[in-house]
Amino acid sequence: MSDAIKTQGMWYRAGPEFELHDVSMSVPTGSVYGFLGPNGAGKTTTIRLLLGLHRADRGNISLLDRDVPKEMPDILQRTAYVPETPHLYPSLTVAEAVRYHGAFYKAWDESWTDELFDRFSLPPDQRISKLSKGESGKLLMLLALAQRPELLVLDEPTEGLDPIVRRDILGTLLDYVSEQGATVLISSHLVHELERICDWVGLMDQGRLIVEMPMQQFKNGIKRLRIIDPPGTYDNTPFEVLAREPVNGGVPGEMILVQGWSADMAEYFSGVGASLHEVVDLDLEDGFVEMLRAYRAG
Amino acid sequence: MFQVILSTQWKWARLPLLLATITAFTIPVLSVQGVGGNQIQGVLAFRVLAAMENWAVWYPLLAAAIGLLLAVTAWGPDHRQGHTYALSLPLPRWQYAMLRLGAGFVLLAAPAIGIALGSVLASATATVPVGLTAYPVALTIRFTLAAILAFTIFFAIAGGSTRTAGYVLAAMAALLVGHWLLDVATIPIDVVGPLLERLYDFRGPLGIFGGRWMLIDV
Numbered sequence: 001m002s003d004a005i006k007t008q009g010m011w012y013r014a015g016p017e018f019e020l021h022d023v024s025m026s027v028p029t030g031s032v033y034g035f036l037g038p039n040g041a042g043k044t045t046t047i048r049l050l051l052g053l054h055r056a057d058r059g060n061i062s063l064l065d066r067d068v069p070k071e072m073p074d075i076l077q078r079t080a081y082v083p084e085t086p087h088l089y090p091s092l093t094v095a096e097a098v099r100y101h102g103a104f105y106k107a108w109d110e111s112w113t114d115e116l117f118d119r120f121s122l123p124p125d126q127r128i129s130k131l132s133k134g135e136s137g138k139l140l141m142l143l144a145l146a147q148r149p150e151l152l153v154l155d156e157p158t159e160g161l162d163p164i165v166r167r168d169i170l171g172t173l174l175d176y177v178s179e180q181g182a183t184v185l186i187s188s189h190l191v192h193e194l195e196r197i198c199d200w201v202g203l204m205d206q207g208r209l210i211v212e213m214p215m216q217q218f219k220n221g222i223k224r225l226r227i228i229d230p231p232g233t234y235d236n237t238p239f240e241v242l243a244r245e246p247v248n249g250g251v252p253g254e255m256i257l258v259q260g261w262s263a264d265m266a267e268y269f270s271g272v273g274a275s276l277h278e279v280v281d282l283d284l285e286d287g288f289v290e291m292l293r294a295y296r297a298g
Numbered sequence: 299m300f301q302v303i304l305s306t307q308w309k310w311a312r313l314p315l316l317l318a319t320i321t322a323f324t325i326p327v328l329s330v331q332g333v334g335g336n337q338i339q340g341v342l343a344f345r346v347l348a349a350m351e352n353w354a355v356w357y358p359l360l361a362a363a364i365g366l367l368l369a370v371t372a373w374g375p376d377h378r379q380g381h382t383y384a385l386s387l388p389l390p391r392w393q394y395a396m397l398r399l400g401a402g403f404v405l406l407a408a409p410a411i412g413i414a415l416g417s418v419l420a421s422a423t424a425t426v427p428v429g430l431t432a433y434p435v436a437l438t439i440r441f442t443l444a445a446i447l448a449f450t451i452f453f454a455i456a457g458g459s460t461r462t463a464g465y466v467l468a469a470m471a472a473l474l475v476g477h478w479l480l481d482v483a484t485i486p487i488d489v490v491g492p493l494l495e496r497l498y499d500f501r502g503p504l505g506i507f508g509g510r511w512m513l514i515d516v
Contacts, residue, residue, distance in 0.1 A: 053385050076388035087383040089375045091309060103302040104387050 002065070004029040004151050004183035005050060010059035014045050020207045023059070027185055027200065032177060034198035034215070035187035036288055042207040043187040044084055047155050050185075051081055064151055077106060080144035084155040086136045090129035094122050094139060098146070107148040116142045119172060134165035141169045145176050152177075154186040158193065166190075170197060195219075195284035203291060210295050211259075215284070222287040223261045226278035227269060228253040234272075238265045242294035253277060257290050299389075304401040311371040315408055318364045322412035325360065326437070326513050329353035330424035343427040346514055354511040357413075361441055362507070364409050365448025368402045373456040399453055406445050414438040417513055424514065432514050444506045 005027035012020040020042050027033045037043045048054045050061060052069040061068040063075045088097050098117075102108040117124070120138035131139065137157065144152055152173070158166040174197060177184055188194050194201070195215070202212040211218070222242075230253060234241045243257040261279075269276045282290065308315075333342070333349045376384045384394055417434030426432055455466055477490040 051386060053382060073388050073390055076386060081386045083382055083386075087379045087386070089306065089379070089383070091375070092306065096305075096309075100302045100306060103299050104389065 002029050003027055003062075004031075004064055005033075005185060006060075006062050007046075007050070008060045010046075010049060010061060011057045012045065012049055012054060013057055014042075014054075018042070018045075018207060020045060020049070023204075023207075023209050025202055025209055025212055027183060027202075029183050030181050031200045032174075032184045032186065032198045033200040033202060034194035035185055035202050035204065036191065036194065037187075037204035038292065039189075041204045043204055044155055045207075046204065047081075047153055047185070047187065051076070051079070051153060078149055079151045079153060080147055080149035082140045082144050082152070082154045082157045084159065086128075086140060088128050088139070088143075091127065093125050093127055094131070094135075095124035097128055097139065098124075098143065101143045102146065105147040109146055109148050112148070113142065113146040116146060116172070120168065134161050137161050137165060137169055141172065145172065148180070150180075150182055152182060152184045152186075154184065156188055157186065158188065158190060166193065173197075191285040191288055192283075201284070203288060205292055205295055211291060218287060219282070219284060221260050221262075222282050222291065223258055224280040224282060224290070225256050225258055225261075225276055226251075226253055226280070227256060228275045228277050230254045230256070230274050231272045238268060242290065243297065255280075257294060259291075300397055300400065303397045304404055306375075307368075307372055307398065307401040307405060310375060311368055311405060314367050314371070315364075315405060318360065318367065319408045319412035321360060322364075322409040322441070323416035325353060325356050326413065326416040326420040326434075329513055330420045333424065342425070343430055346424075346427055346430060347512075347516075350512045350514050351510075353513075357437070357441055357511040358444055358507040360409070361444035362448045364406065364445050365450075366452045368405055368449050369452035369456045372398050372402050372453060377456075377460065395457060398457075399450070402449050402453060403446060406442065406449060409445060410438060410442040413441045420513060426514055430514050430516060434513065437511065437513050440506065440511065447503055447506060 003026045005025065007023055007025050010020060010023040014020070018040070023042075023046060025046075035043050035046075045054065049056050050063060050068065052072040052075070055069060064078055066075045068075065089100075092100065098113060102110070102113065120135075120142055122135060122138055122142065126135070128136070128139070141157065144154070154173075158169060161169070170193065173184065176182065186194065186198070199215050200213070201215050201218050203210045213221075226247060230244075234256070237258075239261045240259040241256055242259055245255050245257075247253055247255055263279075266276045329349060329352075330346075333346045385391070387394065414434065417432075417437050421432035421434045424432070455463055473490060473493070477488075480487050480489065
């Protein structure tokens with residue numbers, strides 16, 4: 001499978017206190033890639049680098065098999081971008097903004113635009129500055145989808161929107177993706193939302209990409225294990241131990257957080273004189289939080 | 299593509315542009331008011347030339363003001379959004395800038411038409427003394443070229459980063475403050491005067507702002 005987005009050794013100094021370090025990410029073509037990370041992790045900066053809005057200090061970036069920034073017009077012709085903060089001209093009406101945007105895209109689809117207008121119930125004569133947050137979000141998604149992109153880069157597209165609008169927007173996005181086989185890179189704080197729609201996940205913190213893997217592997221591979229008679233150290237494990245912590249409430253043993261776990265690895269514990277008492281599944285949010293905690297603890 | 303760029307620029311600039319167009323029409327019309335009547339030809343010619351000279355300063359000022367206004371409105375909305383939208387559109391940056399520049403040139407047609415109509419009307423209604431000639435076409439061409447030049451210069455400055463525009467303004471402010479300080483300290487060094495003279499006499503494109511802007515002249 002080829003990659004719709006590929007970066008290798010990408011570095012960027014955004015200021016005296018923040019830097020992207022050696023970011024190498026691969027977003028497989030046709031995937032819905034959830035880009036997670038706390039505030040200030042570097043997600044938006046990464047997205048801006050991908051779209052040629054910033055220039056990387058070092059490293060290679062390619063989108064849709066084209067070089068960034070050399071071939072940006074061609075890339076942007078096939079890529080839709082929804083930024084974190086609406087970037088449209090506030091003095092235009094919705095209809096004017098749609099007409100303006102559509103004039104730049106060869107694949108702009110008028111009938112699909114009309115359909116999206118109806119679906120999102122957008123007021124065509126309303127000024128953009130007067131739109132509600134939900135209407136702005138819908139308009140940005142309309143503009144993104146009506147250009148029939150092969151790649152959608154969405155930076156917190158549902159931030160601050162109510163659940164109904166979020167569902168409308170994401171439902172329409174998923175319909176499009178399933179019909180067209182487009183690739184989506186979506187960054188969001190709403191981890192549960194990403195868990196529902198993404199098949200790949202990348203986790204970023206402090207300017208570094210900590211982990212990148214298929215969603216199922218991420219969810220299945222990260223577990224919390226309760227160990228009785230734990231060894232002093234875990235050596236030569238077939239999995240990676242991310243964190244160790246005592247069990248609360250006077251319960252014997254300890255809890256360990258592991259990555260890359262599978263059931264057949266339970267034998268390891270008998271080999272070190274310990275026993276595996278319980279395997280706790282984590283949802284994406286727990287996995288995300290634990291992974292971050294373990295990463296920050298070193 | 300050009301059409302939508304033009305329509306946005308028109309939307310952002312239409313009110314001040316309308317005002318500028320009315321002003322462009324009005325200046326030549328006002329310049330010939332109150333001159334004429336039954337006077338000796340020599341006296342009349344003198345009065346007409348004096349009136350033209352009084353109003354002449356407003357043409358280059360208006361051309362520069364329109365250029366500045368159109369340049370600021372052409373880039374203002376992009377500046378306010380940090381240029382994110384413009385940069386995420388699928389065309390090279392130079393092409394986007396050229397489209398905005400071209401749209402500005404088209405919009406300059408409005409004040410140019412204003413001054414053309416005003417000049418023709420003023421020339422037709424004024425009593426032009428023997429030995430003097432009305433130059434409505436020449437005045438219109440000169441005004442249009444000056445406005446295009448002013449717009450191009452301000453467009454280039456406004457299209458850069460806020461920092462660049464800040465440097466240009468800071469340099470101009472520093473020059474004026476320096477001049478004032480020298481004046482206060484009674485140090486006989488004139489910095490601004492020679493600079494303005496150089497600009498005025500410069501035989502480059504800026505020279506169009508100097509010279510005689512006369513609707514009626516010898």
